[in-house]
Amino acid sequence: MSSRSRSPEPVPERRNRVLKIVALLMILFGAAEVVTGISHNFFGIHIARTEGATYAVVAIGCLYAGAGLLILTMKRRAAVLALVFLGVVIGGRIAMAVTGL
Secondary structure (H helix, E strand, O other): OOOOOOOOOOHHHHHHHHHHHHHHHHHHHHHHHHHHHHHOEEOOEEOOOOHHHHHHHHHHHHHHHHHHHHHHOOOHHHHHHHHHHHHHHHHHHHHHHHHOO
């Protein structure tokens, strides 16, 4: 083992980078869901063309992207609100599946 071995990256710095990547992906996927809700098409998979389905999918996409934006701020209160948003997203997805939207 050489005396010039690389020290590992500090954990908080690595965690911040991972959180930023996850937050950016959440924003991207939320925006994709909004586009899907409006166009009713996601890579050849069609969703219901009802008004309720459109509003539900757009709302879920907005909440998901909003949660990503809140996580990007790296503040504790924003992260708590992001978790609330994600809980609503999960509930909304379950409700959509149960109602057949």
